[in-house]
Amino acid sequence: MTKRLSFLKSIFGSFCWPRRGRRKDTQFQAFVKKVIMSHLFKIIMISTISMNAFFMVLWTDYKTRYNLFRLFEVSELIFVSIYSSEFCMKLYVDPISYWKDGYNLLDVVIIIIIFIPYSLRKIKGKHYPYLNIADGVQSLRILKLITYSRGIRTLITAMGQTAYTVASVLILFFVLMYIFAILGFCLFGLPEGGDMNNWGNLALAFFTLFSLATVDGWTDLQEQLDARNLILSRSFTIIFILLASFVFLSMFVGVMIIHTEDSIKKFERELMLERRMNLMEEKQVILKRQQEEVSKLMQTQKDLDHKSFTELVEKFKKTLRHTDPMVLDDFGTSLPFIDIYLSTLDNQDATIYKLQELYYEIVHVLSLMLEDLPQKKQSKSSEKVDEK
Numbered sequence: 001m002t003k004r005l006s007f008l009k010s011i012f013g014s015f016c017w018p019r020r021g022r023r024k025d026t027q028f029q030a031f032v033k034k035v036i037m038s039h040l041f042k043i044i045m046i047s048t049i050s051m052n053a054f055f056m057v058l059w060t061d062y063k064t065r066y067n068l069f070r071l072f073e074v075s076e077l078i079f080v081s082i083y084s085s086e087f088c089m090k091l092y093v094d095p096i097s098y099w100k101d102g103y104n105l106l107d108v109v110i111i112i113i114i115f116i117p118y119s120l121r122k123i124k125g126k127h128y129p130y131l132n133i134a135d136g137v138q139s140l141r142i143l144k145l146i147t148y149s150r151g152i153r154t155l156i157t158a159m160g161q162t163a164y165t166v167a168s169v170l171i172l173f174f175v176l177m178y179i180f181a182i183l184g185f186c187l188f189g190l191p192e193g194g195d196m197n198n199w200g201n202l203a204l205a206f207f208t209l210f211s212l213a214t215v216d217g218w219t220d221l222q223e224q225l226d227a228r229n230l231i232l233s234r235s236f237t238i239i240f241i242l243l244a245s246f247v248f249l250s251m252f253v254g255v256m257i258i259h260t261e262d263s264i265k266k267f268e269r270e271l272m273l274e275r276r277m278n279l280m281e282e283k284q285v286i287l288k289r290q291q292e293e294v295s296k297l298m299q300t301q302k303d304l305d306h307k308s309f310t311e312l313v314e315k316f317k318k319t320l321r322h323t324d325p326m327v328l329d330d331f332g333t334s335l336p337f338i339d340i341y342l343s344t345l346d347n348q349d350a351t352i353y354k355l356q357e358l359y360y361e362i363v364h365v366l367s368l369m370l371e372d373l374p375q376k377k378q379s380k381s382s383e384k385v386d387e388k
Contacts, residue, residue, distance in 0.1 A: 033093045042148050045086060052079045053142045080114055083144070087111055103147045110144055113137055150267065158256075158263035165255050173248045177213070180240050181205040188230050195224055212237060213244035 023029060035041055055075050058064050065072065087107060091098050098104050117134045124131070146152050181202055189199035198208045198221060212218050218241065225233035 029093055032089055036089055036093060045082075046145065046148050048079060048082050049142060049144050049148075051075075055079075056139065056141075079141075083107075083111055083114065083141075103153070107144060107147060110141055113140055154263050154267040155260065158260040161263065162255055162259040165259075166252065169248060169252050169255065173213075173244065173252075176243060176248065177206060177209050180209055180236075184209065184236065187232060187236065188225060188228075193228055193230075195228060195230070198224065209240065209244070212240055213249070215241060215245050 052075075055072065058068070059072060090104065090107075117131065117138070120128050120131055120134055146156065182205075184199050185202060185205045187199075188195050189201070189205065194200075197204070199205050208221060211221065218237065222234065222237050225237075
């Protein structure tokens with residue numbers, strides 16, 4: 001018994017996570033995650049889904065299906081292999097959080113739908129009567145584009161947010177149709193002289209009201225009522241069309257437009273935030289490299305006293321790139337920059353102090369010169385008087 005348990009542990013040990021929740025293949029997991037999140041992988045998946053949809057369009061033509069039978073078989077194997085590989089890679093990266101995403105669940109449903117025709121052909125045979133339905137459902141494969149299109153996901157999110165409001169509008173619309181269906185049946189569905197084809201029972205009345213709500217062929221329906229000289233038929237039709245088509249349907253469209261605009265604005269804000277985050281990451285990389293170069297410069301200046309500072313600056317300039325933006329807000333908080341900046345401020349303070357001392361000396365000399373001016377004028381005036 002113990003040997004069996006040890007054997008089972010050795011088999012399943014590589015597939016089970018440790019008790020602490022740490023994985024041993026973190027490097028390979030990060031590599032697979034990087035592949036899945038790459039732009040090239042998204043392009044490959046979008047191209048695969050688009051090609052699959054195009055092949056399904058060709059498959060609907062019997063002559064093309066007969067002439068390119070082998071090509072369809074090989075392409076189907078390739079498409080199924082790519083979809084299965086995508087599912088395995090995403091599940092490998094995060095096997096727990098994968099099932100929490102609704103779009104991942106949609107991919108799982110699509111993969112199950114893909115394998116349904118193969119299972120039916122193996123179990124029931126090629127002449128199974130419902131096999132055509134399974135083949136027709138394969139058109140749902142194109143829904144995998146939703147996972148790779150943020151615009152489509154935004155619209156779906158908008159539709160999801162409007163579910164409660166739209167449900168309320170539809171319930172109110174159903175109540176309106178129910179009232180008018182009973183009223184129409186009682187007015188126009190009587191066996192004696194009534195329109196039994198359109199108002200003979202409640203189901204026919206609902207279908208007729210739906211045609212009136214969409215304003216599709218309502219004139220033909222009204223002509224049939226006018227031919228039987230039914231009272232209030234025109235008032236009934238006009239009031240229902242005004243309420244159903246111009247009020248409730250317009251309300252439905254308005255609700256969808258409002259929530260769609262909100263979702264689009266939210267989508268634009270997310271794009272702006274994503275761009276800012278990418279810009280901040282690029283700035284951090286550039287700042288880290290420049291700070292390392294500044295640190296090396298200062299260390300070189302300390303180690304090699306015989307080199308002048310201008311030579312070190314010229315060497316540092318060679319490490320700069322033309323694509324590097326001028327980033328001063330974060331760079332100013334680095335320790336090397338603060339050290340250089342404080343030493344520069346000390347030298348500036350000493351220079352300003354010397355300039356102030358020189359200014360005081362100039363002012364003192366000018367004051368002495370101003371004091372001597374009246375004495376010189378008096379001496380000159382007295383000399384002139386003596387000469388006279």
